[in-house]
Amino acid sequence: MNVFGVDIGGSGIKGAPVDVLRGELTQERFKVLTPHPATPDAVADCVRQVMEHFGTPAGPVGATFPGVVVGGTTRTAANVAKDWIGRDAAGLLGERLGTPVTVLNDADAAGLAEMHFGAGRGRRGTVIVLTFGTGIGSAVFTDGKLVANTELGHLELQGHDAETRASTRAKEEEGLKWNHWARRVERYLAHVEMLFSPELFVIGGGVSRKAAKFLPLIEGVSAEIVPAELENNAGIVGAAMAAAAATGAAVPASAA
Incomplete structure (x- = not known):
């Protein structure tokens, strides 16, 4: 259909x-x-x-x-x-x-798709789908069930709204190199991990197409981190x- x-x-x-x-x-x-x-x-x-x-x-x-x-x-x-x-x-x-x-x-929609057809398919426990773009969207799942409207992009990160520091727009507007931006993303993921203890982060948004440029640089997070399969x-x-x-x-x- x-x-x-x-x-x-x-x-x-x-x-x-x-x-x-x-x-x-x-x-x-x-x-x-x-x-x-x-x-x-x-x-x-x-x-x-x-x-x-x-x-x-x-x-x-x-x-x-x-x-x-x-x-x-x-x-x-x-x-x-x-x-x-x-x-x-x-x-x-x-x-x-x-x-x-x-x-x-928007992030809840992306999360639903990733959990049913993409990187989160079949995963239990807590899974957090994060979409990096103009802002940072979030979708939180517990045993496959969505907790709607979490808006974790607006968590405070080093005195700032997180998405103003770690979104793709922030990277572009500040002209950050991949390694500099990856450090910001790492700090953000570590903060979210401290609050929710997820087993898996799925990184979505348009930047997921370039996951190889920044995901290998993120080391200070215990949860598994994978790019979204359905990308944008x-x-x-x-x-x-x-x-x-x-x-x-x-x-x-x-x-x-």
Whole structure:
């Protein structure tokens, strides 16, 4: 079964139809830049543009959001316009697209995909999926069950919001070399490990494609650390999984 997934990020909005039983994109994803300011109406227009690239697919749509999402309403907005706070995102996108839309936290969506089809598949205990990009997203799983909206990118790290120090954006804006950035990531992972004692870290986001440049440099963490297998498609896949589950479609049992 194909369900459309959209991943709304602080720098880009991308989407594609997804085979939710296989966890695979059925067409090459299409991406547009996130508008600035990233207001609800402007972002909704971009989501519609992404969908229309594929001929306005029929059926349910899943969409991620870079912040806390409760019952389809966005509660925080760290990397988009503050107008999103308290907004019925599911209702807004559903009206704009003309089809039911399920909205969830972006890292939670990526985590769902990695736990069912990627690097976390079959793993028990505590697994933490971290997405490094404009910010740092987190998805925490205990024996395969998601603890939603953890937002561990906003933990304090050396007096700063962690994502302002260890995100991919911080690396780019400060012109950090891989070894310097890896030390920051290591300090962040060590802090998260101290709080949650995970057996496994899965490192996602676009930077996961370059895992060989920095993961071998991280030594001060006891937990196993692996790159995401779905790389930067995980959010799209997880969004589609959530939409399929919300509409009662056949999805992997633990996705619901």
